[in-house]
Amino acid sequence: EMDFDAVAKYSVLHAKPSGLTLQYGTAGFRTKAENLDHVMYRMGLLAVLRSKQTKSTIGVMVTASHNPEEDNGVKLVDPLGEMLAPSWEEYATCLTNAEEQEIQTILSDVCQKEAVSLHQDAFIVIGRDTRPSSKKLSQAVIDGVSVLGGQYHDYGLVTTPQLHYMVCCWNTQEHYEKATVEAYYQKLAKAFVELTKQAFSPGDSHRSLKVDCANGIGALKLQEMECHLPRELLIQMYNNGTKGKLNHLCGADFVKVHQKPPQGIEVKPNERCCSFDGDADRIVYFYNDAAGHFHLLDGDKIATLISTFLKELLSKVGQTLTMAVVQTAYANGSSTRYLEETMKVPVHCVKTGVKHLHQKAQEFDIGVYFEANGHGTVLFSKAAVEKIRHLAKEEKDNQKREAAKMLENTIDLINQTVGDAISDLLVIEAILALKGFTVHHWDAMYTDLPNRQLKIKVADRRVIDTADAERRVVAPPGLQEKIDGLVKKYKLSRAFVRPSGTEDVVRVYAEADTQENADTLAH
Ligand code: NG1
Ligand code: ZN
DSSP: OOOHHHHHHHHHHTOOOTTOOOOOBBTBEEEEGGGOHHHHHHHHHHHHHHHHHHTSEEEEEEOOTTSOTTEEEEEEEOTTSOBOOHHHHHHHHHHHHSOGGGHHHHHHHHHHHTTOOTTSOOEEEEEEOSOTTHHHHHHHHHHHHHHTTOEEEEEEEOOHHHHHHHHHHHHSGGGGGGOSHHHHHHHHHHHHHHHTTTTOOTTOOOEEEEEEOTTSHHHHHHHHHHTTSOTTEEEEEEOOSSSSOTTTTOSHHHHHHHTSOOTTOOOOTTOOEEEEOTTSSOEEEEEEOTTOOEEEEOHHHHHHHHHHHHHHHHHHHTOOOOEEEEEETTSOHHHHHIIIIISOOOEEEEOSSHHHHHHHHTTSSEEEEEOTTSOEEEEEOHHHHHHHHHHHHHOOSHHHHHHHHHHHHHHHHSOTTSOOHHHHHHHHHHHHHHHTOOHHHHHTTSOOOOEEEEEEOOSOGGGOEEETTTTEEEESTTHHHHHHHHHTTSTTOEEEEEEOSSSSSEEEEEEOSSHHHHHHHHO
16 A cells, blocks of 8 residues: 555655646756756655566666756666666656646556556665765655655665666676675676786786766766776876866766867877766767877767677677667768778667667667767677677687687676766777777777757757657658758768757757868758
8 A cells, every 4th residue: 555645745845846847858857956856756756666566676866967067867777777668757757747736646547557566565776976966866766765665775876877787786686696886896897807818918008098087976986996907907087076067168978069178187199088977877088189189989989999899709709690780860970881881780770869779779689889979888688698608618619719708708898788988988998908909090990070069949849850760850841851952062961950858959960071061051
């Protein structure tokens, strides 16, 4: 039975500001922190129902990722560490916008529709980023969980991908004892050391990497990770949160959108640098060349590096596992072309939002997915993992067995639940070390087409409707024809518009043969 009196009593303590409506978007709820207390409480309630229904541990992460420090947000994490199922996103929106007296009815409706058995136990794991508002907001989540009799574990300060990983551990019988942040570091460090065994030889000079931590949680957690890593990898951290403001003039989103280095870090020519975002689920690399020109190595470059590496290993192992790269419309046209034509790797384009990429990537033995903004990971099918583990142990041919072992360590180094800046960093550093690549070698795999992204405020962004993985507008009528007309004026050009799922803006993307043309086309 649900204790409706208690639900009602606590709902008053977490009152909804009147007139406020919010939507569970691509990354959960996001808005100014002061408007989120009731959302947190209600997501605590909903997480309990989802946990009872799935008979699994559910995660609740309090963060607004790359958004300003004054913002915050919350998302629910489903049993295997993946994003919340779409039907439940609707319940989340409905519950969040309900008036206090409607809450009970909505909870009852969800229980009925989803056949939630109320006597089932519920277990919720909670995490939060370093925003000043996050502690109090996560306490509101705990209130919601507790009022419905749910049990919980509060991981406190963790990166978003760490929380996803914990949820997955709790729900995988054999692994639930590994549901600690310390075990996460140990697993990654072990895989990294074994994977890079052949790369670092004694007496080698250090491979150094400068990391812009966006003044966020990534700084704390990378510091903890670093204690477990071999000394050959020299990580220097900047924007560690002791001075600057979260995501302000720094972080992966800033670097990607502005196409320039973050503040707070001195970038010497040809030095390899990277930026995390505010909750450390995104990473982009960058460097300045000898002439002082800035080069960005975004999610597309990362996907290319990783898929090239995996393809080489697969051919050494002599296995015909299916592999594909999944991108969105924001992927640079050059990357798609390079993957398809030079690497002969199939590429699929899906709608923006991690859940769409994740879902598509699950269709292959090995599915590499990255958004251009640096969010991504690699998924290995259960069958592929079993095959690779078997070969790594039993294969008689030395070379094949060694390649299988490297694949096995790569699998262990990757956080398959969601994009993870720390794990991605280690995968990239391992591959660069093994290949003896400088950041310039990596960058030279292909040359990005000049591009521009803009965001525009309109009265109602929902009037824009798109099709074909958001690459074409179907409403309002006439808009696509206008875009087509403009695109025709430039060489190597492409452009599209779509309403953002996380901000009240319309996003415009354009690429063309020169930066000037890309800019003019976008504008
Ligand atoms: P929206 O606001 O729907 O474009 C943005 C990013 C997505 C994804 C989500 C979730 C771009 C163009 N869009 O979505 O890729 O990361 O935020 O954080 O980068
Ligand atoms: Zn993020």
